[in-house]
Amino acid sequence: GAGVSQTPSNKVTEKGKYVELRCDPISGHTALYWYRQSLGQGPEFLIYFQGTGAADDSGLPNDRFFAVRPEGSVSTLKIQRTERGDSAVYLCASSVEGGSPLHFGNGTRLTVT
């Protein structure tokens, strides 16, 4: 079956602009996660959804970052007033439920110039 799908695969934006990154989880997976991976590092947790609600957003670095999952399936990560330090690969993962293994997408590589 289809895995986790993330679009776009690459995004280049200018400093100060707004961006949206989309994640389509595996069908039927109730839990969805966003992670951020900087070059040469492991992924870092950003936010976790169980259904439509954000169960844990403690990893969001500041209030420029926001994520939604209005119908409990597709999720969008939104970044306002982008900064060069936001450049990274943003990974989405889903799991059957909160206690199950995570399946990652291939990520969106965000470059802020």
Next chain:
Amino acid sequence: GENVEQHPSTLSVQEGDSAVIKCTYSDSASNYFPWYKQELGKGPQLIIDIRSNVGEKKDQRIAVTLNKTAKHFSLHITETQPEDSAVYFCAASLGSNFGNEKLTFGTGTRLTIIP
């Protein structure tokens, strides 16, 4: 919060030999430890995981061992093949008690298999 350290950062082994990657964690409450393989331009792929109620788990050429007392766990790959070349990440979380939502990852090991 949890801190996971991973060693070595790079590892080169001859094809057919074994590779071992080691991780330590800081939070004694962690009880779920997955290993991921990441190829260039791809997302991490789960290759094996272990929960704290067992000390070892094996899946064909891959095995993971866990020492909860010492708070360390290791990945063992036997009979290595060129397709094993990738970056490997260990991770830890509070697991089934709280959900696997907050994995803390190590910094990765770049494994190169020399033909």
